[in-house]
Amino acid sequence: xxxxxxxxxxxxxxxxxxxxxxxxxxxxxxxxxxxxxxxxxxxxxxxxxxxxxxxxxxxxxxxxxxxxxxxxxxxxxxxxxxxxxxxxxxxxxxxxxxxxxxxxxxxxxxxxxxxxxxxxxxxxxxxxxxxxxxxxxxxxxxxxxxxxxxxxxxxxxxxxxxxxxxxxxxxxxxxxxxxxxxxxxxxxxxxxxxxxxxxxxxxxxxxxxxxxxxxxxxxxxxxxxxxxxxxxxxxxxxxxxxxxxxxxxxxxxxxxxxxxxxxxxxxxxxxxxxxxxxxxxxxxxxxxxxxxxxxxxxxxxxxxxxxxxxxxxxxxxxxxxxxx
Amino acid sequence: xxxxxxxxxxxxxxxxxxxxxxxxxxxxxxxxxxxxxxxxxxxxxxxxxxxxxxxxxxxxxxxxxxxxxxxxxxxxxxxxxxxxxxxxxxxxxxxxxxxxxxxxxxxxxxxxxxxxxxxxxxxxxxxxxxxxxxxxxxxxxxxxxxxxxxxxxxxxxxxxxxxxxxxxxxxxxxxxxxxxxxxxxxxxxxxxxxxxxxxxxxxxxxxxxxxxxxxxxxxxxxxxxxxxxxxxxxxxxxxxxxxxxxxxxxxxxxxxxxxxxxxxxxxxxxxxxxxxxxxxxxxxxxxxxxxxxxxxxxxxxxxxxxxxxxxxxxxx
Numbered sequence: 001x002x003x004x005x006x007x008x009x010x011x012x013x014x015x016x017x018x019x020x021x022x023x024x025x026x027x028x029x030x031x032x033x034x035x036x037x038x039x040x041x042x043x044x045x046x047x048x049x050x051x052x053x054x055x056x057x058x059x060x061x062x063x064x065x066x067x068x069x070x071x072x073x074x075x076x077x078x079x080x081x082x083x084x085x086x087x088x089x090x091x092x093x094x095x096x097x098x099x100x101x102x103x104x105x106x107x108x109x110x111x112x113x114x115x116x117x118x119x120x121x122x123x124x125x126x127x128x129x130x131x132x133x134x135x136x137x138x139x140x141x142x143x144x145x146x147x148x149x150x151x152x153x154x155x156x157x158x159x160x161x162x163x164x165x166x167x168x169x170x171x172x173x174x175x176x177x178x179x180x181x182x183x184x185x186x187x188x189x190x191x192x193x194x195x196x197x198x199x200x201x202x203x204x205x206x207x208x209x210x211x212x213x214x215x216x217x218x219x220x221x222x223x224x225x226x227x228x229x230x231x232x233x234x235x236x237x238x239x240x241x242x243x244x245x246x247x248x249x250x251x252x253x254x255x256x257x258x259x260x261x262x263x264x265x266x267x268x269x270x271x272x273x274x275x276x277x278x279x280x281x282x283x284x285x286x287x288x289x290x291x292x293x294x295x296x297x298x299x300x301x302x303x304x305x306x307x308x309x310x311x312x313x314x315x316x317x318x319x320x321x322x323x324x
Numbered sequence: 325x326x327x328x329x330x331x332x333x334x335x336x337x338x339x340x341x342x343x344x345x346x347x348x349x350x351x352x353x354x355x356x357x358x359x360x361x362x363x364x365x366x367x368x369x370x371x372x373x374x375x376x377x378x379x380x381x382x383x384x385x386x387x388x389x390x391x392x393x394x395x396x397x398x399x400x401x402x403x404x405x406x407x408x409x410x411x412x413x414x415x416x417x418x419x420x421x422x423x424x425x426x427x428x429x430x431x432x433x434x435x436x437x438x439x440x441x442x443x444x445x446x447x448x449x450x451x452x453x454x455x456x457x458x459x460x461x462x463x464x465x466x467x468x469x470x471x472x473x474x475x476x477x478x479x480x481x482x483x484x485x486x487x488x489x490x491x492x493x494x495x496x497x498x499x500x501x502x503x504x505x506x507x508x509x510x511x512x513x514x515x516x517x518x519x520x521x522x523x524x525x526x527x528x529x530x531x532x533x534x535x536x537x538x539x540x541x542x543x544x545x546x547x548x549x550x551x552x553x554x555x556x557x558x559x560x561x562x563x564x565x566x567x568x569x570x571x572x573x574x575x576x577x578x579x580x581x582x583x584x585x586x587x588x589x590x591x592x593x594x595x596x597x598x599x600x601x602x603x604x605x606x607x608x609x610x611x612x613x614x615x616x617x618x619x620x621x622x623x624x625x626x627x628x629x630x631x632x633x634x635x636x637x638x639x640x
Contacts, residue, residue: 134395146615
């Protein structure tokens with residue numbers, strides 16, 4: 001869309017503005033918590049808080065990889081379908097070998113391979129990312145349904161189930177995985193050259209290429225990471241619900257995209273952060289959890305998620321315009 | 325996006341063989357592999373089944389020519405079909421039902437157009453959001469159940485025929501003629517070409533880019549409403565997942581038909597051939613008893629191959 005103004009001037013003022021934006025978002029989360037506490041007796045109980053944290057962790061893991069993709073001004077619509085195939089393959093491997101480690105390797109490996117394929121479609125074949133990953137989504141859905149043929153695989157070893165439903169010091173395991181990847185994601189994006197190159201590609205791909213950034217290789221990396229994170233998320237779902245079906249994870253693509261956008265990462269690339277996505281994931285989880293507690297029919301969920309996506313992009317557009 | 329040169333006539337001619345060859349190969353393959361393929365009944369079947377897809381693919385071609393996309397079309401089709409069925413069951417009037425379907429289509433088309441043109445939200449994310457909204461409304465309106473109990477007057481729209489030609493084929497032919505006239509013989513059509521290839525020129529000529537974009541999406545919504553009539557008649561019911569993913573078949577047909585996703589270069593006749601190719605593929609795979617899950621994978625692969633070839637053409 002509009003050309004990037006003065007990058008140097010922008011980054012000098014960026015921290016304070018970004019901090020304000022993050023503050024607004026935290027405020028929204030806090031207000032949501034207060035409202036839910038007032039509306040529902042169940043919300044502010046230890047059980048429900050832990051449940052919210054566990055769901056936030058799941059959504060964050062999916063959305064963190066997606067954040068990197070959106071930072072490059074791309075999109076990955078295949079994350080939900082990726083989760084389905086990765087979970088089903090991992091489930092088969094665990095059933096066949098009895099080894100959780102092999103299952104984990106399969107889930108993450110399958111996810112990464114799908115992401116790598118997306119990266120190739122976007123870079124080498126130069127297909128726009130939203131259409132390439134949309135095609136990938138349908139291909140994966142087809143493969144998964146064909147592979148599962150309506151079956152369910154269930155019953156996994158207890159040590160594998162720890163990953164999704166276990167606790168350590170009273171805190172669900174997925175929360176530790178989330179914190180770990182939040183730190184890795186923050187360090188990678190903010191403190192490494194590769195991370196900064198990803199921001200540069202999103203802000204201005206031509207300038208990035210001219211200043212020697214290997215744009216194609218970084219893009220492939222970003223899509224592969226997004227796929228691998230979807231693979232990881234699939235394992236956590238699998239360990240938690242203890243069964244795999246062809247439609248597992250299907251409904252998670254929209255919330256994951258919404259989490260990234262609510263977290264302040266711009267669809268136009270170059271601005272946003274993995275930490276922001278954590279706030280976005282928390283916000284989305286609170287909304288969906290609150291709707292459950294208030295016994296609002298689950299049919300409302302895609303509708304509400306759709307509206308949140310549109311509002312988030314609209315607000316982002318407005319703030320970008322007032323900056324310019 | 326990238327600013328490639330616009331060369332309509334030469335591009336179109338260069339593409340004639342592509343989609344025609346695909347279609348010929350598909351027909352030959354299925355003709356050899358399955359004996360039931362080349363029968364008058366089956367061919368008429370393929371044509372009838374392709375009509376719903378054509379009604380979506382025609383406006384989608386125009387939308388893609390403006391460098392846009394409408395991912396919500398399948399979900400809007402579904403919601404319109406549900407609105408139609410509920411209205412007909414409640415009032416007994418097919419006309420009111422049809423109006424309800426058109427209203428749903430119009431509202432979503434207008435909503436998409438306003439969000440994209442006036443609020444500057446990228447098309448793929450706008451329509452992803454409205455997809456969620458339409459899908460949610462469909463589930464809410466039906467509670468996940470089918471809407472049944474439609475009178476025969478609805479079913480006849482799909483199964484009937486006029487002068488020996490199936491009625492849906494007549495409707496699709498009219499829709500094609502209308503879109504063709506709109507795209508190639510009106511000022512609106514010229515603006516659609518310019519929206520994709522040369523938006524600046526349109527602005528300089530004093531044309532409202534926003535107004536034109538909104539009209540393109542409204543056209544898409546209305547055609548989805550029309551398609552809902554055929555789909556409801558075909559199923560003789562409405563179901564909240566009936567049209568999910570139809571937009572993907574439409575995108576596949578357009579990609580195979582040679583419309584470019586990056587340069588605002590569209591070819592309506594190619595879309596027609598592409599729709600028939602997708603219809604032949606689905607029908608042939610059905611005859612060979614290939615599960616629908618594997619069919620979706622095939623179509624996904626075809627989209628990617630077609631876009632890859634499109635990318636190669638762009639390099640020259």
